[in-house]
Amino acid sequence: MQRIFEIDPWKIVTHKLDKENKRLQESMTSIGNGYMGMRGMFEEDYSGDTLHGLYIGGIWYPDKTVVGWWKNGYPKYFGKVINAINFAKTNILIDGEKVDLAKDNISDFEISLDMKNGILTRKFTITKGDKKLAFTIDRFVSIADKQLFELSYHVENLSDAPVKVEFVSAIDADVANEDSNYDEKFWEVQDKNQSENDAYLIAKTKPNNYDVPQFTVGVKIEHHTDMDTQSESENDLMVSNHFTKEISAKGELSFEKRATVVTSRAYDDPATLKAAMETLSTKINAKSLDTLVKEQEQGWADRWEMADVEISGDDAAQQGIRFNLFQLFSTFYGEDKRLNIGPKGFTGEKYGGATYWDTEGFAVPLYLSLADQEVTRNLLEYRFNQLPGAFHNAREQGLKGALYPMVTFNGIENHNEWEITFEEIHRNGTIAYAIYNYTRYTGDESYLKSKGIDVLTAISRFWADRVHFSERKQQYMIHGVTGPNEYENNINNNWYTNFLARWTLEYTLESLKKVSSSKMNDLAIEQSELDKWQDIIDRMYLPEDKDLGIFLQQDGFLDKDIKPVSAIPEGQRPINQNWSWDHILRSPYIKQADVLQGIWYFINDFTPEQKKRNFDFYEPLTVHESSLSASVHAILAADLHYEDKAVEMYARTARLDLDNYNNDTVDGLHITSMTGSWLAIVQGFAGMRVQDGMLSFKPFVPKQWGSYKFHVNFRGRLLKITVDRDGSRIDLLKGEPMVIKLNDQELELK
């Protein structure tokens, strides 16, 4: 645990320029507007350790796969979220000397991200000899004008003599990804020009060998200032404008840079793109800074009105949930259905890819409650549109049907570890589950009948081909898988995988009864195929131990040397940074919910006894070294009235990045798991469930808290749930009257 920012309910703020933890600071002060975003790196050059990261949604490059030992079926490339051309770059010179906070004499430093409006403010006072200047720098990516990056400077001369200040504002295409497989850079400049006050640069991603489209990005920068335009300059990969002014003693100065960013995702013709860049820039630059800020504030205020969770009595918890929601919405707010929720969002380059099963497993339940139904439907359609890629993946493994990828931009698998790529096939089950989850929550069967059924059928065909029949046991089995607990590889009969496979077949059979006959024709399903699915359902092997009354994570699990996590010697955690891989694999320790993930998905279908026995057995073996683990445990602990455990797990998910629990937030934030703290509160503490179209709650207040409030969106209504020491109140803020259950009592809301 490492806490480098102050506790504040609405701000991520520190007064220390922490050079040792600069990357961590940058991760935490990331901003985004769904369209683009960036880490909290400084605009000016910084000679200390830093990770430059500025990204545009949907702009990626297929980086040639690197492996030690090739295995048949490995993907040819790993899709990387690439560092976009750097339009934030702005150097500052004081009497001709470059500002470099790694070296300069700095005081009154502050960096503060205001989650109410998404504006990142940096302040510092710099002393160079007898010169002393105070800087205030604000930046944001606008949620009103997605293409706008706004950067403004206010400089005060604190010295008794005039000081000359120069800004060199640039667009730089000479950027790289640190984790580029072959140290390649990915951009080629197509066009650029600059005049005194503005400049533009249009760059295209390099050609590739994989039939992946190239992307073009155009950026125009314009400036608002009363400084003198001194000159402009360029090199092959950069354009820049220079502005200078002498600030009189005790005088002030303002400088504003706006970058308008367009891409070939919207304008695929080069001429159209360039024209759009000009038009948009003109439009954006016609607004005053005041207007831009007001629109930004209003945009975030609207989001918070729908989504804010208020916690009284625990500012650390309050800050945690807001930070998670803020970063999640900065990454994805459902406006572009071709985008998804990358594991690092716009906060880092690690992992690559845009889409993991995290989206369906962990983000869908949140967006169902906190956004328009359309947003979740878009997430589902994203997968429907990638069916061709999923068919490709299954074919690569010699299997029928569709296998959704571990990580992808276009549906085609990018990951290249055999135990994950080829074996962590449970992901397919979650893709199916999300269709069910959406349909159950919204009551809307139209997606299921029109597109969802295609996905379900394709996944069912995969399962039916992937199982085998064990003559000896006279049951269907699934050998050679990796479950959600990635600390077990190539295991046989992972209960979770087998359970989800069987459930998918059941749900598909049930859903097929609802679709039109023309759809049935399109799907070309024969009766023999349906019979085969039914046979698999009837005879699927699900490992369990009757004595212990638990489902078995996999065959042979109980043969392990089973000791609780508390028996791991001091200093050996996290085990994935301390133990050799074989040691982890043969240990009983669980990275993240596995059997319990299945129980969470179908929490209404298990008895309290089943839930208790499995939780009591597996939770003590779980090291929670995946960011996805704590939330599931918080929800189940709450369900079992293990309130302290639920709160412990909440703290871990809510402040995972803020407190750098897994010691890896330097690489970027754990975006997809940021839904976890909301799930822990809403499904955990408040016990929200949906069954047979009815919403229900069984809330409690954690001991440490005074009260908490949140909203949910359900079938056209907006509800406000308030839970405090005296009980719970549910208000219907919008929509038709409805009946819900509160603590097992039906209640009509008007």
Add this chain to the structure above:
Amino acid sequence: MQRIFEIDPWKIVTHKLDKENKRLQESMTSIGNGYMGMRGMFEEDYSGDTLHGLYIGGIWYPDKTVVGWWKNGYPKYFGKVINAINFAKTNILIDGEKVDLAKDNISDFEISLDMKNGILTRKFTITKGDKKLAFTIDRFVSIADKQLFELSYHVENLSDAPVKVEFVSAIDADVANEDSNYDEKFWEVQDKNQSENDAYLIAKTKPNNYDVPQFTVGVKIEHHTDMDTQSESENDLMVSNHFTKEISAKGELSFEKRATVVTSRAYDDPATLKAAMETLSTKINAKSLDTLVKEQEQGWADRWEMADVEISGDDAAQQGIRFNLFQLFSTFYGEDKRLNIGPKGFTGEKYGGATYWDTEGFAVPLYLSLADQEVTRNLLEYRFNQLPGAFHNAREQGLKGALYPMVTFNGIENHNEWEITFEEIHRNGTIAYAIYNYTRYTGDESYLKSKGIDVLTAISRFWADRVHFSERKQQYMIHGVTGPNEYENNINNNWYTNFLARWTLEYTLESLKKVSSSKMNDLAIEQSELDKWQDIIDRMYLPEDKDLGIFLQQDGFLDKDIKPVSAIPEGQRPINQNWSWDHILRSPYIKQADVLQGIWYFINDFTPEQKKRNFDFYEPLTVHESSLSASVHAILAADLHYEDKAVEMYARTARLDLDNYNNDTVDGLHITSMTGSWLAIVQGFAGMRVQDGMLSFKPFVPKQWGSYKFHVNFRGRLLKITVDRDGSRIDLLKGEPMVIKLNDQELELK
């Protein structure tokens, strides 16, 4: 199967320059003398597809590890056998035009490797316009003077006009390995010079970051010819001498190049190395070519006298066994105890490393019978000397004792796939078994007591830490391993591994009773440790199926969809080139003997019924996609009187490379598995066993053969075994009288 050479009992010969299969041709015409060796690539530049490969024993480079996803404990480098500086390089010009057999008009081509003497001869006639010349080129690496590479040309002018011929004889340090991880080259030139008739070059391997010593190689070339020395030339990485002569119509020409190769392995001071290079070169060049050839012939004749296996009635089989013995001895004849038997010997660069468990498993039994006892003892000492590396490997995995590497030069693991590196730990068992095998065969306990016991104790400590106790089963288990059958990864309780682990502990306990008390003190074994080992022995879990009467390859094996190899659809074999890795893993198909490997090691200890049931169950599931598989099956099939199966397996091992069975001989020969054909004949067809100090035989003659003869060396005696249709005869050629068993009858040999 692909046969590109002619059937000949003593020669590897073809009359076709097969440009499509040039690499395969080169692999098959490799030569070596234990000290150095090379593929059959041409000396002159060849613009077609070719793999340059010229290697010196023990000269390697630690190439930085490349992986897709790093796992804790992975080795930092992969040791590569590097291409030595190219001292064979000799270009030929005809009237100023370079000879390039890829493009020139060629006739009467022949390439022929004479296994009787190790001389490689190439002949061709080249026509350029009205010029026509016949070339005969002989080369060998001398087994009398290990440092000598000899190359001689005889040229006849078949034209009616004089032709000017030029030789450009070089030493070139500008060489690379095709599989260099980061496209680096590994040599730096230290010193070089040339005069009219000779030249030298001294190069050192580049510095590295891993505390691995750099190696220096010095080569001097001298020439014997009556051609004119025209000039010499050089560039930064090369020296060369030029020789020209006009051959009159129908005239002839001879040209001879000798390269003397010394290394820092023998002379670690640069001045001493250079002096030794000069002295040796002078000594070697004082001999006539005739003398050099005679010594070479005598050297090989001596080897064949001891080792030849004669087969009548089947020239393909005859060629196979000789080719294997020839290539094996070319790689290793036991003269340098710091060397071992690399998987490709001097025939290719793939795999890297010098030492695999193949040496102990498959080469030791052959060298025990075909070489001085000292040779095998040197192989054992090699591992004793690498104990520090083996301790390091175990520590990297957080384990006690010693873990011998999958592949290494210095004892430190080089391999980097977790399922192999960390989990294929059965290799440790074979290191222990070889000590037992040597002691049993030779009756010499001195190695066991002085050094072997250190190795056994260190390995036992590893096993004792690596097992865990299953509370549920009340037995010791070994989870998370890969057995010899690498088509199963991360399995639990591989019978072979558990069996060998238990056996190692037993053999160590038994051996400790024989060692001196001072040795016992050095080993620092406490009684509690011995008690623990005994407890593991007593309660080791060995999976078996009582109904089928078989040992189980691993837990859960019988749950698979078990169908014989014959059920694999046409066109899908070898499965490792056609199936995705997960498909292979969950299939029942076995890459190489696994349970059967254990039965072979302890063939005297199992009942005929046990052997039969296991063979009948596992053999039909085995795809033999490892070169080590067929020999074990041949021996067991013979043991079970499955004579046809034994012969089928013999054919596969004997002609594995000659017939390119696994479609990978282009990369080099399968050197370590070349012992297999000899084992199949001697332990298989002739049924040789050793028990309680007595040698026994139960021979049969394969239907296709008339007879066969071979020799074995046993405790100071040399025996000749002749097996034909009328029965078997055993002659004692050398040594004291002894008693052996032939077909279960004791027989005194005088």
